Amino acid sequence: xxxxxxxxxxxxxxxxxxxxxxxxxxxxxxxxxxxxxxxxxxxxxxxxxxxxxxxxxxxxxxxxxxxxxxxxxxxxxxxxxxxxxxxxxxxxxxxxxxxxxxxxxxxxxxxxxxxxxxxxxxxxxxxxxxxxxxxxxxxxxxxxxxxxxxxxxxxxxxxxxxxxxxxxxxxxxxxxxxxxxxxxxxxxxxxxxxxxxxxxxxxxxxxxxxxxxxxxxxxxxxxxxxxxxxxxxxxxxxxxxxxxxxxxxxxxxxxxxxxxxxxxxxxxxxxxxxxxxx
Numbered sequence: 001x002x003x004x005x006x007x008x009x010x011x012x013x014x015x016x017x018x019x020x021x022x023x024x025x026x027x028x029x030x031x032x033x034x035x036x037x038x039x040x041x042x043x044x045x046x047x048x049x050x051x052x053x054x055x056x057x058x059x060x061x062x063x064x065x066x067x068x069x070x071x072x073x074x075x076x077x078x079x080x081x082x083x084x085x086x087x088x089x090x091x092x093x094x095x096x097x098x099x100x101x102x103x104x105x106x107x108x109x110x111x112x113x114x115x116x117x118x119x120x121x122x123x124x125x126x127x128x129x130x131x132x133x134x135x136x137x138x139x140x141x142x143x144x145x146x147x148x149x150x151x152x153x154x155x156x157x158x159x160x161x162x163x164x165x166x167x168x169x170x171x172x173x174x175x176x177x178x179x180x181x182x183x184x185x186x187x188x189x190x191x192x193x194x195x196x197x198x199x200x201x202x203x204x205x206x207x208x209x210x211x212x213x214x215x216x217x218x219x220x221x222x223x224x225x226x227x228x229x230x231x232x233x234x235x236x237x238x239x240x241x242x243x244x245x246x247x248x249x250x251x252x253x254x255x256x257x258x259x260x261x262x263x264x265x266x267x268x269x270x271x272x273x274x275x276x277x278x
């Protein structure tokens with residue numbers, strides 16, 4: 001199975017028992033998992049690196065290449081097709097960000113990586129610049145062991161200090177306050193939220209906690225062409241002004257920032273423009 005994941009571009013993979021994930025599943029999630037893959041007992045988890053270098057731009061690094069949902073579905077599909085041929089009669093159901101499976105918990109339990117203070121999974125040599133994908137299966141796969149300890153240097157609080165909204169604390173991340181979440185929020189913003197966007201180097205997402213992390217200082221570049229080629233580093237108001245949502249999706253629908261539509265980006269770009277001193 002190692003070769004299958006390597007061929008699909010995974011930096012690391014593991015297997016977790018669904019039984020071990022029960023504390024992270026509510027009744028709705030359990031029902032969805034059973035509907036997707038009746039009799040599922042194992043979750044295969046893989047990490048796919050996306051770092052293309054710390055290039056200047058106003059879009060979060062994760063969103064500059066092809067939409068990772070599309071990329072992971074394709075690459076996970078490749079693995080599932082090979083597994084179906086190897087284990088006929090068994091089901092293999094891929095999931096990328098929209099699965100009821102708690103991806104991060106499964107990745108930790110299966111030893112794919114370790115979670116840092118920024119709440120993200122670290123997978124050497126790619127740091128925390130990885131996407132997670134899962135495969136639900138009714139095939140019995142021996143669980144892989146979790147990794148011990150924290151990846152973070154002792155006493156390091158670089159990510160917490162770098163967080164502009166104070167969403168990150170020693171207790172974890174308050175997602176509702178996270179700047180990445182705020183940039184993607186639809187509709188009106190509070191004065192505080194608007195002020196954070198005006199000061200932010202990005203109009204979509206936030207990389208500040210990752211860029212501040214010493215473990216990411218020498219992160220290896222992704223070998224995956226979807227995340228290394230045809231990159232879009234920035235957007236301007238001129239790019240979007242007057243464009244309909246339909247036209248926006250037609251032009252940018254293959255990018256991860258397109259899922260919310262044009263509204264949040266135009267709003268954020270206008271806020272940034274208001275903040276410019278002429």
